[in-house]
Amino acid sequence: MTLSLRDVAVAYDGVEAIREVSLDLPDGQVLAVLGPSGSGKSTLLRAIAGLEPAKGTIAWDGRDLGGVPTHKRGFALMFQDGQLFAHLSVAANVAYPLKLRRTPRAERQRRVAELLTLVGLEGYDGRLPGTLSGGERQRVALARALAVEPRLLLLDEPLSALDAGLRERLAADLRAILVAAGTTALLVTHDQEEAYAVADRLAVVRDGHLVQEGPVAEVWRQPADAATALFLGYARVLTGAAAAAVCAAAGVATDGPVAVAVRRSALVLAEDGPLSGVVVSARVTPDQLRLVVDVEGVGEVDAVAGTTAHPGPGERVRLRAEQARLSIVP
Amino acid sequence: MERRHLSLSPSAGRYATLLALAAVPVAVLAVFFVLPVIGMVGRGFRPEGHWDVGGVLEVLRRPRVHRVLWFTLWSSTVATAFTLALGLPAAYVLHRLALPLRGVVRAALLVPFVLPTVVVGVAFRELLTGPLSWLSIDGTPTAIIAGLVFFNVAVVIRAVGAAWEGLDVRPAEAAAALGAGPFTVFRTVTLPALRPSIVGAASVVFLFCATSFGVVLTLGGLRYASVETEIYLLTTNLLDLQGAAALSLLQLTVVVTLLGIGARLRPQRASTQRAPSRPRRPRLADLPQLTVTALLLIFVAAPLAALLVGSLRTEGHWTLANYRALTSTGSHQALLEPVTTALDLSLRIAVDATSFALVLGLLVALSVSRRGTGHREGRAERRVRGTLDAFFMLPLGVSAVTLGFGFLVTLDRPPLDLRDSPWLVPIAQALVALPLVVRTLVPALAGIDDRQRQAAASLGAGPLRRMLVVDVPVLWRPLLASAGFAFAVSLGEFGATSFLARDENATVPVVIYRLIGHPGSMNYGMALAASCVLAATTAVVMLIVERLRVPSLGVL
Numbered sequence: 001m002t003l004s005l006r007d008v009a010v011a012y013d014g015v016e017a018i019r020e021v022s023l024d025l026p027d028g029q030v031l032a033v034l035g036p037s038g039s040g041k042s043t044l045l046r047a048i049a050g051l052e053p054a055k056g057t058i059a060w061d062g063r064d065l066g067g068v069p070t071h072k073r074g075f076a077l078m079f080q081d082g083q084l085f086a087h088l089s090v091a092a093n094v095a096y097p098l099k100l101r102r103t104p105r106a107e108r109q110r111r112v113a114e115l116l117t118l119v120g121l122e123g124y125d126g127r128l129p130g131t132l133s134g135g136e137r138q139r140v141a142l143a144r145a146l147a148v149e150p151r152l153l154l155l156d157e158p159l160s161a162l163d164a165g166l167r168e169r170l171a172a173d174l175r176a177i178l179v180a181a182g183t184t185a186l187l188v189t190h191d192q193e194e195a196y197a198v199a200d201r202l203a204v205v206r207d208g209h210l211v212q213e214g215p216v217a218e219v220w221r222q223p224a225d226a227a228t229a230l231f232l233g234y235a236r237v238l239t240g241a242a243a244a245a246v247c248a249a250a251g252v253a254t255d256g257p258v259a260v261a262v263r264r265s266a267l268v269l270a271e272d273g274p275l276s277g278v279v280v281s282a283r284v285t286p287d288q289l290r291l292v293v294d295v296e297g298v299g300e301v302d303a304v305a306g307t308t309a310h311p312g313p314g315e316r317v318r319l320r321a322e323q324a325r326l327s328i329v330p
Numbered sequence: 331m332e333r334r335h336l337s338l339s340p341s342a343g344r345y346a347t348l349l350a351l352a353a354v355p356v357a358v359l360a361v362f363f364v365l366p367v368i369g370m371v372g373r374g375f376r377p378e379g380h381w382d383v384g385g386v387l388e389v390l391r392r393p394r395v396h397r398v399l400w401f402t403l404w405s406s407t408v409a410t411a412f413t414l415a416l417g418l419p420a421a422y423v424l425h426r427l428a429l430p431l432r433g434v435v436r437a438a439l440l441v442p443f444v445l446p447t448v449v450v451g452v453a454f455r456e457l458l459t460g461p462l463s464w465l466s467i468d469g470t471p472t473a474i475i476a477g478l479v480f481f482n483v484a485v486v487i488r489a490v491g492a493a494w495e496g497l498d499v500r501p502a503e504a505a506a507a508l509g510a511g512p513f514t515v516f517r518t519v520t521l522p523a524l525r526p527s528i529v530g531a532a533s534v535v536f537l538f539c540a541t542s543f544g545v546v547l548t549l550g551g552l553r554y555a556s557v558e559t560e561i562y563l564l565t566t567n568l569l570d571l572q573g574a575a576a577l578s579l580l581q582l583t584v585v586v587t588l589l590g591i592g593a594r595l596r597p598q599r600a601s602t603q604r605a606p607s608r609p610r611r612p613r614l615a616d617l618p619q620l621t622v623t624a625l626l627l628i629f630v631a632a633p634l635a636a637l638l639v640g641s642l643r644t645e646g647h648w649t650l651a652n653y654r655a656l657t658s659t660g661s662h663q664a665l666l667e668p669v670t671t672a673l674d675l676s677l678r679i680a681v682d683a684t685s686f687a688l689v690l691g692l693l694v695a696l697s698v699s700r701r702g703t704g705h706r707e708g709r710a711e712r713r714v715r716g717t718l719d720a721f722f723m724l725p726l727g728v729s730a731v732t733l734g735f736g737f738l739v740t741l742d743r744p745p746l747d748l749r750d751s752p753w754l755v756p757i758a759q760a761l762v763a764l765p766l767v768v769r770t771l772v773p774a775l776a777g778i779d780d781r782q783r784q785a786a787a788s789l790g791a792g793p794l795r796r797m798l799v800v801d802v803p804v805l806w807r808p809l810l811a812s813a814g815f816a817f818a819v820s821l822g823e824f825g826a827t828s829f830l831a832r833d834e835n836a837t838v839p840v841v842i843y844r845l846i847g848h849p850g851s852m853n854y855g856m857a858l859a860a861s862c863v864l865a866a867t868t869a870v871v872m873l874i875v876e877r878l879r880v881p882s883l884g885v886l
Contacts, residue, residue, distance in 0.1 A: 049503075049507050051503055051506075051507075069506075069511075070503070070506040070507055071505075071506045071507070071508075071509050071510050071511050071512075071514075071515075072509075073507075074509070075507060076507055076508055077503065077504060077507030077508075078504075079500055079503075079504060083498075083500045083501045083503075083504040085501060085505075085518075085519060085522070087522045087523075096505070096508060096510075096518070097508035097509050097510075100508065100509045100510050100514060101509065144508065145507075145508070147508075148508065148509060154507070
């Protein structure tokens with residue numbers, strides 16, 4: 001029960017949107033394909049769904065899906081804005097794929113009720129999609145996609161159309177629902193928070209290429225290159241002497257010249273820290289004090305401090321480096 | 331703060347603008363449409379200066395009237411069904427598939443809609459009495475229905491095709507991803523989404539069929555009459571104004587009802603973002619639709635080819651004699667003036683009618699279209715706009731014959747004596763073209779986001795500058811397109827013109843009808859040649875319009 005892609009390529013009017021993508025998705029796992037807009041990630045998803053003609057092999061359990069049309073692949077696709085059928089009620093939307101499979105009426109009703117409970121929308125059966133909020137619509141779309149127990153659930157930016165607070169809540173719900181249903185899923189998103197919240201594995205796509213793929217924590221800890229590090233939320237990538245100085249301060253052994261990706265919180269204000277510099281700017285946030293410090297031998301870098309400290313611009317401070325908050329990039 | 335007290339409140343100001351804009355077209359429509367129609371209907375109700383409602387009701391009990399009503403109803407229904415059956419597959423093929431020559435085929439299938447009805451009639455007769463005489467359906471209801479389908483199929487292709495092309499593909503993809511096969515996707519997702527445009531197109535087609543005049547008159551003769559031709563016969567041949575008034579009134583009621591249904595079902599402009607479809611390559615599964623489209627092309631091309639061939643032949647020879655004869659008055663004194671004079675007159679009238687319809691249509695469109703999303707529209711304001719909109723659509727449904735005859739009986743005495751005015755025909759034709767012009771302009775105007783004007787204003791643009799920057803670029807194409815429509819409608823207008831044009835200054839359609847009514851093969855040949863010239867002229871105008879790519883034709 002594995003999805004495997006080998007050298008998959010998709011071209012629009014002669015321009016390749018996706019090039020030589022190979023990856024495997026084991027059963028029961030949730031893979032997030034993460035990439036900036038225009039990176040080709042949605043195209044990849046559509047190719048897997050059979051909505052775009054693709055070169056290379058897309059296979060399920062070793063069986064090539066090349067000639068199999070979308071509706072016979074047994075995958076369910078959930079769109080960014082749900083794509084509920086506006087002329088059908090919530091219950092009829094969820095029942096739609098069940099009806100296609102000629103599920104008996106009683107079984108259908110039971111299943112619809114069960115799914116609506118799963119997504120937290122009991123009693124919404126008779127409502128029309130137009131009367132629902134964005135978050136509710138996405139929940140209905142999710143219930144509809146799960147109705148047929150798809151072999152693979154494909155999610156195209158499922159939460160991007162929602163506002164920030166709702167997105168965070170729904171991401172946690174989505175994770176819980178996917179785990180509860182034991183669904184294998186492939187999620188496409190440009191938002192790393194969403195990817196961290198929902199997925200087990202991460203695949204980073206840039207300019208149509210698969211840059212890196214692996215378990216979320218691993219990708220996060222070891223970005224494949226500088227651009228990936230920046231995309232994954234690292235604040236800066238330091239090179240040369242600056243990188244060596246920060247590595248030395250963090251106690252990371254290096255041989256030869258390296259590049260190091262640092263998170264915003266990699267350098268922390270500490271009276272006995274090995275690095276010293278002058279504060280350029282300081283900004284208070286509810287959790288911490290965010291600084292930009294001109295560190296000797298490193299240059300301008302971000303740093304944080306507890307909200308009890310108040311170093312102002314021009315003040316000399318000492319910093320220590322957190323090993324877990326930086327990453328050596330090749 | 332001082333100025334606030336002096337100036338009108340914003341909503342009252344808009345109200346005043348709305349009424350000022352609407353005043354001129356309302357006045358014109360009142361004088362040149364409501365008055366003649368009331369005058370005509372009034373003649374029926376008050377034959378000798380006193381009310382006689384019983385007499386009108388009596389008309390509706392006549393067996394012949396029952397036959398006419400029944401014939402109108404069933405022939406229009408059958409014609410509408412066939413039009414849909416042929417038009418829907420063609421709409422799909424021409425708007426969803428990537429085919430070579432797609433644009434040319436689209437334009438070709440649009441031509442019948444603007445062909446003068448008389449030309450359609452003549453072309454079908456030529457086809458059915460010539461190459462297809464072995465079918466022996468000339469003069470039968472089948473011929474009439476074929477003519478109606480020929481004429482109306484463009485409406486379905488354009489209205490449904492535009493909706494189909496603009497249809498968001500993602501719900502269909504979602505359904506496919508949920509396991510629905512192509513046919514199930516069509517039945518459960520595509521069809522419900524297209525339903526408003528299909529029902530809208532069907533109601534317009536039914537309306538056109540039921541009020542069709544030229545096609546039924548030339549193909550049905552006296553044996554098969556629809557309500558519209560019956561009104562014509564009753565007024566001109568039998569002078570039975572009471573009967574004509576009763577039928578006119580009945581027709582008006584039915585038409586207003588249908589227009590009401592159409593307005594309710596008119597597709598709403600969706601504000602959500604859409605993923606429009608890219609045309610895709612035809613597949614084997616598209617073969618039935620492709621076949622229907624090919625058959626439709628043959629069906630549309632055959633009468634026109636027959637017309638062209640017929641016009642180029644006399645007594646078994648290929649010749650241009652029929653065209654040369656257009657400078658003559660025909661044999662047996664069929665005409666008072668040569669056809670070329672009529673053509674010259676037709677063109678000049680069409681220019682006048684077009685300018686008139688455009689000015690009127692622009693004013694109407696500006697007053698009935700809600701200007702963007704910048705303000706909340708009050709209920710009263712919306713109701714006024716709705717009423718105005720329906721009012722200006724009325725010429726679409728009122729029998730052109732009624733209108734023409736109404737002109738004659740009401741505008742013939744002071745203060746408004748227009749009997750001999752050269753303006754009579756252009757005004758009548760402009761009113762017939764008005765709904766088309768309005769329906770082409772309104773969607774374009776309504777599509778302009780008012781915030782664009784506000785943005786321009788905030789950047790320092792005055793009212794004139796705003797119009798130049800925001801409205802004019804959006805409006806010039808639809809304006810040119812509606813000019814083309816109005817021109818084509820005016821060139822081909824037959825119902826009202828047949829009443830108003832005199833023998834010595836007849837337009838080409840009237841001349842053609844007169845020529846086929848007169849015996850003599852030379853007259854008939856001239857009718858064919860004149861039809862070709864007229865068809866070519868309107869076709870050229872329509873091809874230019876098609877190049878402008880204005881999608882709203884047929885969304886009435």
